[in-house]
Amino acid sequence: MRPRKKTFFSIAFARNLTVSSRQNSKSNPKFPSSSPTPSPPGLNHLKRDHAKLLRSGEILDTIAAGKLISDIAFSGAANLGYARSLFAWIQSPLNTFMWNSLIRGYAHGDDPREAISLYRQMLANGYLPNNYTFPFILKACTRINDPRVGLGVHGTLIRHGFEDFDPFIQTSLVNFYASCGSIEVAQKLFDRSPQRDVTSWNALIKAYIGCCRFSDAIRVFRLMQDRSNARADEITMLGVVSACAHLGALDMGKWVHAYVDRSRMRLTRNLGTALINMYARCGEIESASFLFREMKDKDIRTWSVMIGGFALNGLANEALDLFSEMQSAGVKPDSVTLTGVLSACSHAGLVQEGMKLFDEMRDLFLVEPTIEHYGCVVDLLGRAGELEEALALIKRMSLKPDVMLWGALLVACRVHKNVEIGEMVAKEMLVLDSQNAGAHVFLSNVYAATGKWDLVEQVRSLMKEQKIRKPPGSSSIELDGVVHEFLSGDTSHPQSDQIYRMLNEIRRRAGLIGHRPATGGVPFDIDEEDKEVCITQHSEKLALAFGLLNTEEGTVIRIVKNLRICEDCHSVMQLVSEVFDRIVVVRDRNRFHHFKNGSCSCRNYW
Structure with a gap:
């Protein structure tokens, strides 16, 4: 016995x-995919x-x-x-x-x-x-x-x-070190692993995504395809699609979608929703909408992602129509759905519609407003110039305002050049977060705009002492499946000389039709010519020049910016779309701008 x-x-x-x-066992050859858990x-x-x-x-x-x-x-x-x-x-x-x-x-x-x-x-x-x-x-x-x-x-x-005995232990170690932010250690452990199954590769892809190193996540996926016999599964695809969405890497995202079809991988609800999100966040809203219509198995997340995609691309009416369709289909909206609808109203200036929804969300949908909902409404009012009303809303809300909420009002103050409220908001933000770079930069810019260079120096000295740094402006553009990233004033790219020659050509052609650089936002005590040079070298302009150099006529140029696009770059993109007869799509921190024939989808409401 x-x-x-x-x-x-x-x-x-x-x-x-x-x-x-071993939830990944379906893709492990030891465990046939036909055997359900x-x-x-x-x-x-x-x-x-x-x-x-x-x-x-x-x-x-x-x-x-x-x-x-x-x-x-x-x-x-x-x-x-x-x-x-x-x-x-x-x-x-x-x-x-x-x-x-x-x-x-x-x-x-x-x-x-x-x-x-x-x-x-x-x-x-x-x-x-x-x-x-x-x-x-x-x-x-x-x-x-x-x-x-x-x-x-x-x-x-x-x-x-x-340590080197079991691939599952090695995968677990990769996951652990990645969760602690020690991605280099995770990579070394992965490299040492003698057996790399799909779980190991997924762990490393997930690790890079967790550290916001999305290009590296795609790089690992390519290595998995080229150097291993491991077959990608749904978890792999979800990770890679997420990386493509963050990078705006449309070509790679399309390839992944095609890979799913070629592999006859089942388009689950999770994977379908992730692909819709990827297309929407890459500015390919038509493909996102088509896939949404094709999907038979939708849940509240699928509807919410599509509504949010319309909002992100400035298609407020489409978002509201889909919201109504969703309710007619018997799908009850949740907190995330309502955030998407409010965001759509904000981007299009639909103040009455947004306020009506906000006032009714408790009674109609039994959803208690969160700080995110208040943030959308503050943004809605702020964009419309209703700064006093936005401030009053913050003061009477039952929730404690956070830095993000004040930040939404601060952006509106900057757009509408309301120094008084903006200065107060920036100081409120610094009470909550003394290291907040945005509030310090706003104060510096306000003082610079009014010529108070002594106060500008005080703010900058304080930032230097406390090692507070504004995130550098960066823009990325995908070419042949490779993502090229540029920083403002970047000269590190192999094509740097040609890029700057193209920038001069853009500047020359824009000048011929009356464009004058908007230098008012340059917060430095330098002469006008130097200010013009400064804004000419913004990262999105470098990405634009690179795109013009390396793509054929008629090709859409797609750029992803980590910060809000500036006034001058926005004007230049409009002019380029007309002068060079190109469609230019820019995703900044807040939304998409689709430039075509000299105009922008945002209708200059951004």
Whole structure:
């Protein structure tokens, strides 16, 4: 009987492991994709099993008791207390399998710290962890984001000789170090791994996305295609599509979509929604809308993403129409949906429609306004020049205003050149966040605009002392699947000489039709000619020049800017769309601008 019990234990252990932490197993050749992951048994069924074992006396058998603990722990976080009670009651010798079952349950449950507590008890009681223990405990360390605990676990598994033993441990280590922001360590561990399955590649892609290094995430995906036999799965695609959406890398996003079709990968609701979001955030709103209409299985997230996509691209009427269609289809809007609709109203200046929705959201949709909703309304009023009303709304709201909310009003003050309210708002922001670069820069700009250079110097000296830096303006453009990034005044690109010659040509042609650089926003005490040079070298203009140099006539030029596009760059883009007969699409921090035939989709309301 010994060998049979041992065999049963191994099978139970493997099942426990496979179901709990190998959700990627469909793409692993060891686990055929046709084998669905079994659902955990219900609580009533487990209680009946428990009663049978009690009546037969088999509860005293280590294997039977261990399997029951495992099944209970796997059945859901709400049942972990039941599994823990049974674990404490067991009179037969405990084993590592039982400890692992509980650690796994808590690692994936609501209280991952309890998994770490159990792990420490396990060691204190003389039980040795095995290669199945470490992925679970590292999962818990990743979730609590405590580097010290994870480093200690890493040291333990090195001492036990497990670091290079198991690909699942290596993947868990990559995830842990990535969650701590140590992406270089994660990359080194990945490079050392002798076995890289799809889970390992997904972990590294996810790691780069978590650190906002989206170009690196795409680079890793390309390496996965070129240098491994691992077949991408839905998790891979979700990560790469997300990276494309952030970068505005439309060509790469289209390739990924085609890859999904070629691979006959099922277009799940999650993947379809991610692709819609990618197309919308790349300015390809027609493709996003087409895919939305083609999708049969939509949920509230799918509708909300499409509404938000219309809003981002300045198509307020389309967003409102879809919002009405959604309600007619019986889909109840949630907080995210309403944020998208309010944002659409803000971008188009639909003040009455936006305020009506905001006033009715509690009664009609049973959604309590959040700080995000208030932010949209403040932005709505601020863009329309209703600065006093926006300020009054902030003062009477029940929620405590945060930096983002004040920031929405600060932007409006800058656009409408309201120095009095803007100065007050900037100081409120600095009370909440003394390191806020935007508030410091606003004050510096206000003082510069009124010629108070002594106050400008005070603000800048304070920023220097506190090492406060404004995020540098950067713009990216995709060419043949490669994303090229430019900073303001950048000369590092291999084509830098040609780019600056093209900038001079743009400047010359714009001047011929009466364009004069808008230098009022340059916050430096320098002469007018130097100010003109300064704004001529903004990052979006460099990206534009690069696009004109490297794409054929008629090709749409797509640029992604990390900050709000400035007044002069906006004017130049309009002129280029007319003079060079190009469509130029720019996504800045707030929205899309589609330039065509000398005009912009925002209608200069931005």
